[in-house]
Amino acid sequence: MPEPLIVDHPAVQDRLARLRDASTPTPVFRRLVEELGQLLAYEATRDLPQTELELQTPVALAKVRRIATRPVAAPILRAGLGLLPGFLAVVDDAVVAHLGFYRDPKTLAAIPYYANLPDDLGQRDVFVLDPMLATGHSGSAALSLLAQRGAKAPVFVCIIAAPEGLATLARVHPDVRVVTAAVDERLNDHGYIVPGLGDAGDRMFGSTSSVPSSSG
Numbered sequence: 420m421p422e423p424l425i426v427d428h429p430a431v432q433d434r435l436a437r438l439r440d441a442s443t444p445t446p447v448f449r450r451l452v453e454e455l456g457q458l459l460a461y462e463a464t465r466d467l468p469q470t471e472l473e474l475q476t477p478v479a480l481a482k483v484r485r486i487a488t489r490p491v492a493a494p495i496l497r498a499g500l501g502l503l504p505g506f507l508a509v510v511d512d513a514v515v516a517h518l519g520f521y522r523d524p525k526t527l528a529a530i531p532y533y534a535n536l537p538d539d540l541g542q543r544d545v546f547v548l549d550p551m552l553a554t555g556h557s558g559s560a561a562l563s564l565l566a567q568r569g570a571k572a573p574v575f576v577c578i579i580a581a582p583e584g585l586a587t588l589a590r591v592h593p594d595v596r597v598v599t600a601a602v603d604e605r606l607n608d609h610g611y612i613v614p615g616l617g618d619a620g621d622r623m624f625g626s627t628s629s630v631p632s633s634s635g
């Protein structure tokens with residue numbers, strides 16, 4: 420797998436710092452995730468193929484470049500939805516594919532519960548959105564489903580990746596490129612990223628599950 424792209428821009432790192440802060444309230448957390456979605460999408464879509472064409476400005480003919488094909492943005496529910504508005508701010512006519520997976524808290528397996536994908540994935544650039552890559556089970560399961568439906572070499576856009584999740588993707592999906600704001604130290608013994616930011620979905624949507632904070 421290509422080396423992950425860690426977006427080190429101060430505007431990204433400052434927002435990540437505020438996300439990590441346990442005292443950041445839900446509305447601010449959600450806004451910061453949305454803004455990071457835009458900044459990360461800007462980097463992740465840098466190599467999208469373009470077509471050249473000529474059009475008429477009010478003044479003269481101009482040679483211009485447009486994005487060649489509408490890419491697919493595939494948020495993993497729920498938390499991936501937080502990155503979607505920012506992605507669409509960068510590529511406003513992306514096709515949205517929804518992928519429902521939740522992580523079983525005991526086994527940490529990814530349980531599928533919803534999928535709505537376009538038929539022509541093979542002809543499109545695909546960007547999977549999920550703020551957290553922890554064990555990599557959810558990301559890997561989402562990428563497997565996309566591959567079964569014809570997607571080639573998708574990009575995985577996240578805010579924090581754990582080394583364990585990166586290793587899983589490298590093993591199961593070696594063609595995937597990861598764009599992230601940070602690679603953290605490790606997982607704790609409950610599968611949470613350390614130091615991480617806690618449960619992204621809960622912090623974004625105001626729901627509660629107990630986030631185990633053991634140092635294990």
Ligand SMILES: O=P(O)(O)OC[C@H]1O[C@H](OP(=O)(O)OP(=O)(O)O)[C@H](O)[C@@H]1O
Pocket residue numbers: 495496497498499520521522523527529549550551552553554555556557558584610618619620621
């Ligand atoms: O790499 P993994 O170990 O699979 O963990 C990461 C997944 O866990 C979180 O989702 P969660 O299952 O909590 O669902 P939610 O987004 O609905 O809260 C997160 O948004 C990822 O999808």
Ligand SMILES: O=c1cc[nH]c(=O)[nH]1
Pocket residue numbers: 498551553610611612613615616617618619620
């Ligand atoms: O640290 C983690 C791990 C999985 N999912 C989250 O939201 N946070």
Ligand SMILES: [Mg+2]
Pocket residue numbers: 498618619620621
């Ligand atoms: Mg969650």
